[in-house]
Amino acid sequence: MSRPEIYSPEGLRIDGRRWNEVRHVRCAINTHQASSDGSSIIEQGNTKVICNVVGPGEPTGGGVGGSGGNQRAKDDNRVILTVKAVVAPFSTIDRRKRSGNDNRVQEMCLTIQHIFEEAVMGHLQPRSQIEISLYVLSQDGGMLQACINAVSLALVDAGIPMYDYVCACTAGMYDKEVLLDLNRLEENDMPFLTMATLGATRKVALMQLETRVGIDRLEPMMAAAMSGCHHLRDVMDAEVRKHGKSRLARTGV
Amino acid sequence: MPLSLSEESYLASSLSLRPPCRPDGRDQHQFRPLDASAGILPATNGSARIRLCDGGECIVGIKAEVVESRKEDVALVEVQCDIAGVQSNSPLHTFLCTTLETALRNTLPASRLSIIHRYTYKLFIDGIILDHVSHPLTLFSMTVYLALLDTRLPKLIPSADVASTTTSTSSSDQPIGLPQFESDWQESVPLCDKAWSPPLVQLAVLAGKNVFVDPTGEEAGVGDGAIVVSWHQGKVVGLRTVNTRDSSKQVFSASRDVTEALTRVVS
């Protein structure tokens, strides 16, 4: 079997999208009322993530495999975020068991923690703790972006005050072509960055790039990723509003 | 929130009554309503998710890999799980995984997974218990059961060449072909059929002379002990008592109901 065309000269990607199209996004909030204060499921293409948020509550002294945000509890009047992630062994094509303190997962948790420490109005909940649990059920590229989006939705569902949604999207550079929202095959084949913005603004909450890219290529990638973030913000916002309407309808307000 | 001593004592005595009285009004053999779905993760060979009304939730994904079964003792089933809020490799993990592994290894004939001569499938069953209020064994087992019913294995392309090598070779180091599989997923074969369905493992709580299936956390807390029953195709295939004095047959009929209900979910 030979490698398929990642980006055909006719301008179509391996799954039939064009360069500036993001995959199907399906998301829902308040999916786990019984077990959490805020919850969400997001599917971006075949990447699927569940997020549960518990809190704000009293600090428990650090969660299992968490990113250890509690150390700073004493000297800080801000909210403490702990982020835990479970990457299911069956989420990859070949089963791969990640131990609880896998470096990649730890790093991702820390990244997410830092992003949301800035996005949450932490000063409103001094000395309290918000526990965020992520479950990655299926991976097809863009695990980090899906996690960030899921956390955003779950925090909104939990009613935690934030400045805006944090929305994330990837963009890659294939030869001279920018591609938005990469799937697994594309991710393996080209340098890409993950960007997160604060809502529909140009405020960048995260820019992560792990491969070398010429400086001249960076700008178009960033521009594309940002537009992707803004698009995701609209999708997420629509879902939140839809959910809000149906809840209001139920309560009869 | 933990029960007070008097609450505990009240619960214990009401459970020991004949007929007993469960706090949620259930019958002794009645399961709580649950929400089950199978095939939720297309990238796995089989998957399922069950949510209990108390918020307990479990997701199981099964991956089948082709392995060489040269060694006789190769384990064909591996069960692992991740439990939210519990440190990994805790006794609870070990209990859940070994209980299910044992049940599966005892009931799953190796022929069901074997592909051709020394190649066989190995099942990796991974569960994530997102939340549990009552003991997660029943929840986990039911989800694994459902996921196994959903599991499909790639179909082998019969190859004349491979067949001939097996018959004609006298020495064992003759080249033996690697198995080739049908590329179309529609052709894949279900793991379970009429001849074999997966085992179920249930936890039941004893209180006095009474046995309760699907115990809530509180019920398990005040019971005199518990039994773990492995149940497979209408038969009890394993029984373990966990800190108990007595046992009863009543759990079995209840298990049968569960099995039937779950099979319906899949179909």
Next chain:
Amino acid sequence: MATGIKRHHPDGSSAFSLSMSQKVYVRSRKGKATKIVQEHYLRTDIPCSSQLCPLCILNPPKDSSGAVRPAILSRTPPSVKPWGAHYLIPDTNIFVKAMDLMEHKSAFYDVIVLQTVLDELRNISLPLYNRLRALSLSQEKRFYVFHNEFRQETFVERLPGESVNDKNDRAIRTACAWYRVHLDETIGKSSAIPEILLVSNDNDCLRKAKELGVACTNLESYVKALPDTDALLDMIVSETSDVTAPQKLVYQEYYSTSRIQGGIKAGIFHQGVLSISQYNYLEGSVSVPSFERPLLVLGRESLNRAMHGDVVVVEVLPESEWKQPSTKIVEEETITKDDNPEAEDDDDTLVTEKEHAALQEKLKAKNTSAEFRIQPTAKVVGVIRRNWGFYVGHIDASSISSDAAGTRRQTTVFLIPMDKRISKIKIRTRRATGLVGKRILAAVDSWDASSRYPLGHFIRVLGDIESKEAETEALLLEYNVQYQPFTQSVLDCLPAEGHDWKVPTDTSDPRWTGREDLRELLVCSIDPPGCQDIDDALHARVLPNGNYEVGVHIADVSHFVKPDTAMDLEASSRGTTVYLVDKRIDMLPVLLGTNLCSLMPYVERFAFSAIWEMTPDATIVSTRFTKSVIRSKEAFSYEQAQLRIDDKSHVDSLTEGMRILLKISKLLRQKRMDAGALNLASPEVKVRVESEQMDPVDVEIKKAHETNSLVEEFMLLANISVAAKIYDAFPQSAMLRRHAPPPKENFEVLADQLRVCKNMTLNSETSKKLADSLDSCVDSSDPFLNTLIRIMATRCMLAAEYFCSGTMAESDFRHYGLASEIYTHWTSPIRRYADIVAHRQLASAIAYEPLHESLRDKPKLERVCQNINQRHRNAQFAGRASVEYYIGQALKNRELDVEGYVMKVFSNGFVVFIPQFGIEGPIHLRDMKVEYTFDEANYALEFNAGTEKEVRLQLFDKVTVHVETVLEESTGKRKVALRLQSPQIE
């Protein structure tokens, strides 16, 4: 800018919505079975790309730079009766069978290539896919790739029980039907609507297409409707004979893929590249990692249809059947001369009597031979990748059956490739007699187990045999040299000023930024006489502190050739300039090579300079690199430079500078030799160890001037300095060149030969020891012997290669021949692409300009290296073949006796090397009616000539041979034919 994809929601909030399906399949690789799920989006904005369609042009899709692809299919497509004007939609099989037709200039325009077809083709053959992609990109023939699988209306889902092939066929028909309807709807009645014509050889598919109302035809009927049918029909890949009839197998069938993969995994089978011996077409060898010595593959049966260069899988035979390499010269032509191509191999025996006899000798030899020459043998059980390409040859006139002459019936004839390692090829043609005596280009299509010879098809006639044009083109094709003129898009990359381009006079011009003004330096160039593409120039002067300043100035090609331009891609693909005797195939357009980049005297030129400060004993004090502007003071030939230096009356600074250069070069050379650099003296040998300064035209041993090595030394120094610099700056992606030490076994035979025949020792432990022992292999009575030994030693060595620094361990960087820890090519950017890469990397390393993306991309650089290594090798082969042809022509009507040396001894002949022409040729003993015995242990042949005294001919012996040329029947090449003159043995 970002567009989201949504399912069709009932509320339809999104104006642009696509539906999506999942592709679920099992990837079965290396015995693993993995379930794969992929998204598959369906869209409605994929254009039909007909210039007639007003709809698809309205809202064309744009790429990230906003560019729009114009419609490709012509308003007025070609018209063929009875279909009229039409767009063609061929199915996959048609591309497999007739890719040469597709590329032909006379027909097949306006072709719609369906995605289904393209994908299928890629799975069948990557080269064919690449050719089709190239066709669609060139736009010349108006091939449009229509992504039918992504278009909502033409997407076809597999029905239950439907095979993948049937689904694909249905997809093709669905796309045809859609095109038909789409064009009808959009074009309207105002203009003629082109027919959509499906071409397929599958009768079932054609029938179903008719039912759908799609116009269709099979390939043969279509081609028959075209003008010049015969030539076109010949180009269709021959059908293998009817598969329904049970075939008698001539060869063993290959093992199944699963068995081969299992065997390789278990270590029972081995995979490697098959190379066929130059002297024996029935002997191949495969080098595999698990065996120290290459595995021998002997005889037609064991070779089992594998051809030279194929990646094969072999099974090792039992040790009792291990043999030594052939000691015989076996050529196919002499053995299988009378085979009849039309006969379908009805004789049972695969190995003919004569072939058998040729092999027998090997069995016998087994017991007598020295132990070290026994090699494991193996047989081919599978072919992983065919190396089939184009083959140039001629039709074997004797293979044309007499009744076929004059008729237009399709007959089968043999094409005999020029390359002796390639089996003859069966070709079907209607013009057999017309093709006799022509050089012909053909391709191999298949080789069934039921066929003795491979099956191929005709592509085109190059010209008459021995005509200069045909032979030159044949040679270029044989070695895959790109010789077409540069395309307009490449020429458009040249400076608009053309020949009038000048270094800007105003030093504030941006092009001067970062450049040093070295115009006042006394720079000169020294090259072979008549050299036009002057890559390099030198200068030297005494510094106030008594040290010397030495500069090497190289043409600044990277100023003109910017990365990723059409010119850059072309140069990267060509890799090197190819020098033939009477022709130079340039890597870069001639304007650059011989003018703008060439460091001609008396004019200002952009250069890239390496400048050293050295102590008088040639120790480097400092090194620096800079872009510069120079003005060469003089262009010398080697001889002129030598004369000028030697002439004491010249005392000007330029000459003094040259004297300094000479002095330092001698010191540098001595240092290099002390470190163990090899000095391999013959022209060919020199090519292999990197000093490619010599003109291959001159086969006579050239009078070497000291100035030759002067230039060489400084080029080496510059290359080494640059290599260190770019490796330091780009440890992962520096373009370097390495020369691996030869495996010890390679020298075993030569060392034994020297010991037995000449009582000389050869020590190959290190390059230093090898160099020393080569120096000691001198026969005072015969000065050429040493050169001969060096030539033979060179053949034991590995070829140097380009590589990307991140792909090797630093310890493997070493250049064995030059005894340098690190090396690159930097000094000839006009004629080598590697040098251009090194220039760009160096420019970036000195912060002159940022490094372009592509030069940091390791995989990309690896591909570049792979290509230029191959091109470099082919250029050498082509150059040598050109010399051979040239000598053949020069000697055409002459006969003469010359001196030669026995270079190889076989049991039925020997090979003689002729220093005067730098060529070698075999002498067959069967041509001489003499009795002889073969003394293998002593590499000698003993003759019992009619005379009393015994004549003994040993390896390295000096002989006199009679040289004439004959037109070799087997290859159609004019070959030097040798006959032994003395010692007299007849």
